[in-house]
Amino acid sequence: MLARYVPCLAALALACFGASPCSAAPAQTQPAPAPVATAQATQSAPSTPQSAPPAPQDPRARELDLGLKPPANPALPSLILIGDSTVRNGHGRGDNNQWGWGAPIADFFNPDKINVVNRAIGGLSSHSYISEGHWDLALQIIRPGDFVLIQWGHNDGGINLPGKSPLPDPGLAPGAASPPSRAPNLRGSLPGIGDESYTFTDPRTGQPVTVRTYGWYLRQYIAGVRARGATPILCSLVPRKIWVDGHIRRNTDTYRGWARQVAIEQHVGFIDLNEIIARRYDAMGPQAVDKLFGDPHTHTDWAGAVINAEAVVSGLRDLPGDPLAPYLSEKGKSIAPYKP
Numbered sequence: 001m002l003a004r005y006v007p008c009l010a011a012l013a014l015a016c017f018g019a020s021p022c023s024a025a026p027a028q029t030q031p032a033p034a035p036v037a038t039a040q041a042t043q044s045a046p047s048t049p050q051s052a053p054p055a056p057q058d059p060r061a062r063e064l065d066l067g068l069k070p071p072a073n074p075a076l077p078s079l080i081l082i083g084d085s086t087v088r089n090g091h092g093r094g095d096n097n098q099w100g101w102g103a104p105i106a107d108f109f110n111p112d113k114i115n116v117v118n119r120a121i122g123g124l125s126s127h128s129y130i131s132e133g134h135w136d137l138a139l140q141i142i143r144p145g146d147f148v149l150i151q152w153g154h155n156d157g158g159i160n161l162p163g164k165s166p167l168p169d170p171g172l173a174p175g176a177a178s179p180p181s182r183a184p185n186l187r188g189s190l191p192g193i194g195d196e197s198y199t200f201t202d203p204r205t206g207q208p209v210t211v212r213t214y215g216w217y218l219r220q221y222i223a224g225v226r227a228r229g230a231t232p233i234l235c236s237l238v239p240r241k242i243w244v245d246g247h248i249r250r251n252t253d254t255y256r257g258w259a260r261q262v263a264i265e266q267h268v269g270f271i272d273l274n275e276i277i278a279r280r281y282d283a284m285g286p287q288a289v290d291k292l293f294g295d296p297h298t299h300t301d302w303a304g305a306v307i308n309a310e311a312v313v314s315g316l317r318d319l320p321g322d323p324l325a326p327y328l329s330e331k332g333k334s335i336a337p338y339k340p
Helices: 059-066 104-108 134-139 214-227 255-266 273-284 286-290 302-318
Strands: 078-083 115-118 147-151 197-201 208-212 231-235 269-271
Touching: 059 134, 078 134, 104 302, 134 214, 147 214, 214 231, 214 255, 231 255, 231 302, 255 269, 255 273, 269 302, 273 286, 273 302
Parallel strands: 078 115, 078 147, 147 231, 231 269
Antiparallel strands: 197 208
């Protein structure tokens, strides 16, 4: 294991703790957003060098503010969604015309047979969802027989091992430089799937924080779900709208590849959303794909969220034994299994 490394406090004060991420055309009608938009939990400006960011909010208070709910019917099994703003954006109301795929996916399941419980929180990473207490709260509602979909990666970049090349910013085109105002993302995880660790002093609290690799955190989620008698399923992150030589950029050498490696190592189901959705975008072309986004390249509008939800269902249907088939609605049954 690499020796733990303590960076200088001046660099830490620059840290950014805010958020950085099929088949026929969708027939669903977009829900009307709330008439008065409030602050998003998914995007915020980098902190300034003059002051440290505020300490994380109490997890229960934050989840109450965001409107996260427990399973609607405790007598039924649940499909529980864990992830970032590409799964549940902000308060889940479509503010700023941005939706995560966890909103429309409920229509692909029969509510009389299964709960769809969206516990994703914008701006968090595989590391900070655990360190800020949200994973402990999620574990309290996971029961035997449940299924837990886990998708991380958009907010995990930014912390790098000493002596190694920085991990490319997933929100920039290849070769593009980060803006001078963009500071290291200390809420993230280390690159890779190994056992490396990195310790720094959190400028918000003054307390030491030890960070592990992306793969290490994925294994913690898998172990926690299994300990509750439920079934974990890993997803690669949805792709950003970044075109390279006429194709959507995949994250094969980073988060897509790492999620696949952990899924194989841990013998859990894997949905390659990064590839499934990228193939759909490639076929549609840049002009059509542009219309599916509520921001430059990360958060989709409702139509884009439906396409992403279809990709999730097609990936679920491709898993060995099609384990969620008994819980699909007629709309869900109409989605063909993904074929790599």
